[in-house]
């Protein structure tokens with residue numbers, strides 16, 4: 656009897672404005688059998704964001720209650736708001752044999768690595784800090800103070816890219832998304848060959 660393939664957990668990080676969202680969306684369009692993990696956050700929704708699709712938008716109290724009940728696989732305070740991945744979401748997907756992709760910050764990624772060492776950590780690197788600043792300002796969604804905070808955190812996150820298994824440079828979103836899809840596919844090939852770790 657052949658054992659059913661267990662899903663694999665991929666973690667995608669990178670500073671705000673590095674283009675993680677675009678790279679992830681394009682890569683997932685090209686792949687089947689990979690689910691995107693919808694995080695919880697206390698940040699208010701941005702225009703166009705949908706509850707339950709982009710994030711689960713929670714009050715501080717609701718987030719705290721989940722935290723107190725030990726429901727998060729990882730959680731972090733990012734740019735002044737709380738973000739977290741529900742353990743149950745990840746376990747349900749992995750049990751079906753599908754892969755799951757988390758798009759979370761470096762603090763969260765390091766917690767996931769500690770809890771589930773077999774996960775694969777992938778970092779999306781912006782071409783430069785100058786380009787990152789241009790992209791953040793171009794969004795037009797953030798106040799000056801928040802942009803400064805995002806740039807400070809970006810520097811810190813980029814310093815941790817060495818803790819990741821892969822670094823993808825996002826100077827071209829098409830190429831970067833192909834690279835991400837190729838990384839995920841390469842792990843499926845390994846599973847077929849019998850590496851089930």
Ligand code: 5GP
Nearest residue numbers: 694695730731733738739740758759760763
């Ligand atoms: P944004 O508010 O711009 O959507 O996200 C801010 C940062 O929070 C991004 O780096 C994003 O990857 C990260 N983030 C989103 N969801 C989670 C999560 O569940 N856990 C952690 N640790 N970070 C998250």
